[in-house]
Amino acid sequence: MVDVLEVLAEPRRRRILDALRQGELSVGALVEEVGSSQPLVSKHLRVLREVSLVDVRVDGQRRVYRLRPEPLVELDAWLEPYRQLWRTSLDRLEAHLSEGKPDA
Amino acid sequence: MVDVLEVLAEPRRRRILDALRQGELSVGALVEEVGSSQPLVSKHLRVLREVSLVDVRVDGQRRVYRLRPEPLVELDAWLEPYRQLWRTSLDRLEAHLSEGKPDA
DNA sequence: CAGTTATATGCCTTGACAGGCATATAACTG
DNA sequence: CAGTTATATGCCTGTCAAGGCATATAACTG
Numbered sequence: 001m002v003d004v005l006e007v008l009a010e011p012r013r014r015r016i017l018d019a020l021r022q023g024e025l026s027v028g029a030l031v032e033e034v035g036s037s038q039p040l041v042s043k044h045l046r047v048l049r050e051v052s053l054v055d056v057r058v059d060g061q062r063r064v065y066r067l068r069p070e071p072l073v074e075l076d077a078w079l080e081p082y083r084q085l086w087r088t089s090l091d092r093l094e095a096h097l098s099e100g101k102p103d104a
Numbered sequence: 105m106v107d108v109l110e111v112l113a114e115p116r117r118r119r120i121l122d123a124l125r126q127g128e129l130s131v132g133a134l135v136e137e138v139g140s141s142q143p144l145v146s147k148h149l150r151v152l153r154e155v156s157l158v159d160v161r162v163d164g165q166r167r168v169y170r171l172r173p174e175p176l177v178e179l180d181a182w183l184e185p186y187r188q189l190w191r192t193s194l195d196r197l198e199a200h201l202s203e204g205k206p207d208a
Numbered sequence: 209c210a211g212t213t214a215t216a217t218g219c220c221t222t223g224a225c226a227g228g229c230a231t232a233t234a235a236c237t238g
Numbered sequence: 239c240a241g242t243t244a245t246a247t248g249c250c251t252g253t254c255a256a257g258g259c260a261t262a263t264a265a266c267t268g
Contacts (some may be wrong), residue, residue: 006113010226021185025244042228042246061235061244069190072183079180081125086173114256131215144257146216151255165214165265 004071009052012036017053020067027063052099108175111155116140116150120158124171131167 007013019033031041035104040047045065048054055066106163111117116138135145149169152158159170166192 003113005109009107009110009113012226017186021189027212028243038229038245039247043226046246050181058235063245067188067189069186071185073190076187079176079183082121082176083180085125086177097185116256132213141258143217147256150216159265167215170217 004051004053004075007047007076010044010047012040013048016044016048017067020054020065024057024064024066026059030065044062049079092101108155108157108179110152111157114151116144116146116181117152120145120148120152121171124169128161128168128170130163131169133168154177 008017015034016030019030019103027035027038027041027045030045031038034041036044045054046054049056051071053071055068057064057066112121119138120134123134127208129137131142131149135142138145140148142201149158153160155175156172157175159172161168161170195203
């Protein structure tokens with residue numbers, strides 16, 4: 001966990017992860033996806049790499065990035081005790097849950 | 105979601121939330137729990153309030169804070185599509201999962 | 209009301225990070 | 239090798255938030 005949350009706090013990095021959910025992508029492809037400058041995307045990718053949220057593979061001239069879910073698994077685990085809470089106290093919370101505000 | 109991640113990125117704020125999982129606590133009690141200065145704790149509480157992660161109740165001279173899990177529910181929802189990923193590709197990942205690195 | 213406890217706020221400094229731009233590095237092409 | 243494409247890095251700047259310290263606010267006590 002630890003700094004994974006900090007890394008995820010950056011919206012463009014989340015965009016990158018979202019894009020990578022569909023499969024591997026080169027840096028160029030990601031630049032198009034998230035609409036940022038190439039250097040910026042590269043920097044974000046570096047940060048994502050440092051916390052093992054992504055993985056690189058060299059493919060000739062390109063670097064192909066891939067999502068690595070492990071840190072998210074840990075985040076999921078961190079969430080667990082809290083999950084217990086809202087499952088316990090599903091007072092009028094249950095109603096709130098089905099209101100459907102899933103995305104950010 | 106949105107800035108909830110940013111709020112959670114701060115370790116002391118997570119400490120506060122952890123403490124509140126056991127039940128309501130006054131500011132003074134939280135100061136003892138997390139070992140920060142009172143002004144700092146109050147500021148963190150303000151941030152937590154702003155994203156509805158906590159709730160205040162006035163009790164005479166004290167302010168009693170309570171955890172509000174709703175934003176975490178949304179975080180949980182945000183995680184969902186990723187969860188699909190690691191559930192799908194439980195190649196050697198399953199092994200990794202049971203290695204037990206749950207906390208941060 | 210004066211004093212004290214509990215909490216919040218304001219100001220200030222410092223450090224970190226995002227983002228822009230230029231440039232380095234590396235592979236591929238003729 | 240010269241040129242081009244793909245990606246990473248370095249430097250610089252602005253912004254913003256954490257944290258410290260002092261102080262304001264509010265309730266409680268005698």
